[in-house]
Amino acid sequence: MTSPLLDVEDLSKRFGGFVAVDGVSLSVKPGERLGLIGPNGSGKSTLVNCICGTLHHESGSVRFEGRALDGLPAHQRTRLGIARSFQLPRPFTSMSVMENVRIPLLYTVNARPGPKQSARAIEERCAELIQLVGLAGKARKWPRDLTQVEMRKLELARAMAAEPKLLIADEAMAGLSHSEIDDILALLMRLNERGITIILIEHIMRAVMSFSQRVVVLVSAKKIADAPPERIIQDPEVVRAYLGQ
Amino acid sequence: MRSPVFFVVALVVGAVVFAASRYVENEYFFFAGYVVLQFIVLATAWNILGGYCGYVNFGSAAFFALGAYATVTIHKLYPMPIPVLMLVGGVVSGIVGFATGYLTLRLRGAFFAIATLALAVVLQTLIINWDFVGGARGAYVIRPNSFPLLGSYIQYLFGMMLLLTVISVAGARAIERSRLGYGFATIRDDELAAEASGVPTLRLKLIATTISGALMGMAGAPFPYYIGYVEPGTAFGLAYAVNSIAMPMIGGTTSWIGPVIGAILLGTVQQVATVTISSAVNLLIVGILLVDFVIIAPNGIVGLVRDRRIGSTTVEPTVFVLLYVLNLLPTIFLAKQGQAAQSIGLVFWAILFFVTYARGRMIGRVWLMVFPWIGAGLSLVPVTSETPVVSTVVLWSQGVAWLAIDPPTAVLIVSLVIQVIGMIYGAALERRTPAMTTP
Numbered sequence: 001m002t003s004p005l006l007d008v009e010d011l012s013k014r015f016g017g018f019v020a021v022d023g024v025s026l027s028v029k030p031g032e033r034l035g036l037i038g039p040n041g042s043g044k045s046t047l048v049n050c051i052c053g054t055l056h057h058e059s060g061s062v063r064f065e066g067r068a069l070d071g072l073p074a075h076q077r078t079r080l081g082i083a084r085s086f087q088l089p090r091p092f093t094s095m096s097v098m099e100n101v102r103i104p105l106l107y108t109v110n111a112r113p114g115p116k117q118s119a120r121a122i123e124e125r126c127a128e129l130i131q132l133v134g135l136a137g138k139a140r141k142w143p144r145d146l147t148q149v150e151m152r153k154l155e156l157a158r159a160m161a162a163e164p165k166l167l168i169a170d171e172a173m174a175g176l177s178h179s180e181i182d183d184i185l186a187l188l189m190r191l192n193e194r195g196i197t198i199i200l201i202e203h204i205m206r207a208v209m210s211f212s213q214r215v216v217v218l219v220s221a222k223k224i225a226d227a228p229p230e231r232i233i234q235d236p237e238v239v240r241a242y243l244g245q
Numbered sequence: 246m247r248s249p250v251f252f253v254v255a256l257v258v259g260a261v262v263f264a265a266s267r268y269v270e271n272e273y274f275f276f277a278g279y280v281v282l283q284f285i286v287l288a289t290a291w292n293i294l295g296g297y298c299g300y301v302n303f304g305s306a307a308f309f310a311l312g313a314y315a316t317v318t319i320h321k322l323y324p325m326p327i328p329v330l331m332l333v334g335g336v337v338s339g340i341v342g343f344a345t346g347y348l349t350l351r352l353r354g355a356f357f358a359i360a361t362l363a364l365a366v367v368l369q370t371l372i373i374n375w376d377f378v379g380g381a382r383g384a385y386v387i388r389p390n391s392f393p394l395l396g397s398y399i400q401y402l403f404g405m406m407l408l409l410t411v412i413s414v415a416g417a418r419a420i421e422r423s424r425l426g427y428g429f430a431t432i433r434d435d436e437l438a439a440e441a442s443g444v445p446t447l448r449l450k451l452i453a454t455t456i457s458g459a460l461m462g463m464a465g466a467p468f469p470y471y472i473g474y475v476e477p478g479t480a481f482g483l484a485y486a487v488n489s490i491a492m493p494m495i496g497g498t499t500s501w502i503g504p505v506i507g508a509i510l511l512g513t514v515q516q517v518a519t520v521t522i523s524s525a526v527n528l529l530i531v532g533i534l535l536v537d538f539v540i541i542a543p544n545g546i547v548g549l550v551r552d553r554r555i556g557s558t559t560v561e562p563t564v565f566v567l568l569y570v571l572n573l574l575p576t577i578f579l580a581k582q583g584q585a586a587q588s589i590g591l592v593f594w595a596i597l598f599f600v601t602y603a604r605g606r607m608i609g610r611v612w613l614m615v616f617p618w619i620g621a622g623l624s625l626v627p628v629t630s631e632t633p634v635v636s637t638v639v640l641w642s643q644g645v646a647w648l649a650i651d652p653p654t655a656v657l658i659v660s661l662v663i664q665v666i667g668m669i670y671g672a673a674l675e676r677r678t679p680a681m682t683t684p
Contacts, residue, residue: 052441054437054441074440074441075439075440075441075442075446078440078441078443083441086441090437090438091434091438092434092439093434094430094433094499095427102427103427103439104442104443106424106427107424107428107443158438159441161442
């Protein structure tokens with residue numbers, strides 16, 4: 001058995017008296033596609049924030065490639081290879097689409113040990129990424145001129161620009177149409193084929209079930225199930241807590 | 246243009262300005278020019294943290310004063326040449342900038358601003374109680390009368406400040422276009438997203454506070470030699486804190502040219518106001534202009550030119566009328582200060598024209614512009630503002646209550662009344678008919 005890429009052990013996070021994540025353990029193998037589902041307020045985003053370093057958890061630990069991440073600031077985790085997209089798109093509003101994508105190349109890819117990419121190589125890589133997510137015609141546009149779908153694509157392009165080993169897509173498809181969801185799923189699938197491990201957080205069951213190899217269910221800050229999708233939909237506890245009865 | 250090339254060009258421009266200034270006979274030009282240059286440096290320095298990173302620093306005066314007091318200290322111990330003093334002032338303020346940043350940069354928004362304000366108060370209290378540099382009494386620094394080759398010492402100070410201006414402006418421009426500048430901009434836009442993209446936000450913010458603080462300290466270092474007598478009240482003066490915020494805001498905070506434009510514009514107006522009216526009027530002018538720009542052009546002059554768009558708040562009729570009245574007040578006040586002050590009055594008349602023009606276009610009633618023209622005509626043109634016939638007619642129309650007022654004032658009041666009525670009428674018309682939405 002291969003050692004896990006990401007290993008979350010007994011992680012807890014509280015906001016004052018409110019326990020947002022309660023002793024969650026989770027491990028992800030390299031190259032895996034993991035779905036993370038749960039009702040609103042079940043702690044999915046908080047868990048992601050703790051993994052990425054946006055929030056600091058009180059107890060438990062997060063290990064990435066065997067290395068403990070506890071206490072590391074978010075940017076260093078990005079440099080180690082954990083990239084994320086935000087639930088609500090957070091573009092850099094004073095920069096063009098192209099420049100948005102350039103930031104992780106400048107600050108993550110070029111900050112890693114090894115040879116630095118030249119300005120021209122970065123430029124080409126930006127264009128390539130923008131092409132990949134389907135924003136080719138919008139490279140010089142400002143985020144305020146983008147639609148919601150395009151904004152989410154930009155969010156993904158920026159996460160991909162960091163050349164991550166693990167990509168966490170936090171509700172990248174909320175509010176999108178059927179065909180747009182298929183677009184993004186196909187994109188994530190292609191990334192996965194290139195060897196990038198993906199954690200997909202989503203409400204849209206159709207997307208999660210078709211994409212994930214394994215699904216983790218959070219309810220009220222606790223993990224209640226961790227199984228392949230076909231078993232998840234039969235799990236009586238999941239059905240009761242999440243799908244409703 | 247590449248940054249080294251720009252630096253050379255800026256250096257040449259600086260040299261030309263300095264060479265040209267040698268032909269200026271009036272010594273006062275150098276005193277006034279020095280202040281304007283000093284404000285360009287301060288505004289540029291403020292903008293590196295405030296404009297690029299989005300962290301508002303209210304404590305500019307403290308960094309400036311530290312530079313000045315570093316010079317006072319050295320002057321007491323062992324006098325050294327100005328360039329050395331600038332370096333020392335820069336190092337001292339840079340270190341304090343770094344320390345302040347380390348202590349406060351975990352705070353965001355208003356909390357950071359308050360912390361910097363507190364820093365200024367703490368440092369001022371320390372200086373007041375430090376007897377070696379004069380404490381509350383202040384300290385005299387005797388300026389040499391002349392400088393070899395250049396002649397007068399003030400020309401030398403002017404030259405040094407010009408050099409510092411070139412360095413800081415070229416530096417700010419280089420930062421803006423570098424990897425560092427991109428990093429700063431991500432902090433301004435969204436710190437969480439910046440971290441997620443691998444930007445070490447805390448480190449970049451510390452770099453920004455250090456550079457910003459150091460430049461302010463360098464601007465303050467020659468100050469004791471310029472002024473001759475330093476006391477905490479002047480060195481920590483409100484004018485430095487307010488101006489170093491107002492100038493980039495008026496010029497535009499996102500690019501290097503904004504603070505330069507703002508500082509030249511505002512600095513010159515203030516110098517003219519100091520000579521023609523009084524030095525106390527400065528802050529009044531800055532205050533009104535700041536309100537204007539926040540409403541009309543939140544992105545400063547640079548933003549106005551670039552976006553060709555006027556701030557959305559002018560859409561609100563009441564805001565527009567208040568803005569109009571606010572700008573009328575200084576025109577009336579300045580008109581009473583005699584002919585010399587009228588040149589500053591023109592700034593406000595220009596704003597009134599602009600506001601009414603923009604407003605008129607927005608709501609499809611360009612004739613609104615007539616009102617400031619009438620007002621300016623009545624109060625600026627000597628024929629109407631001083632002719633007894635016009636004044637008398639105006640006086641009659643005003644009734645006996647105003648008979649005691651001198652004719653120019655009466656004309657002004659009439660112009661005020663006409664304009665206010667016009668603006669309110671315009672606003673009322675708009676209420677009744679739906680406004681056109683396209684500008």
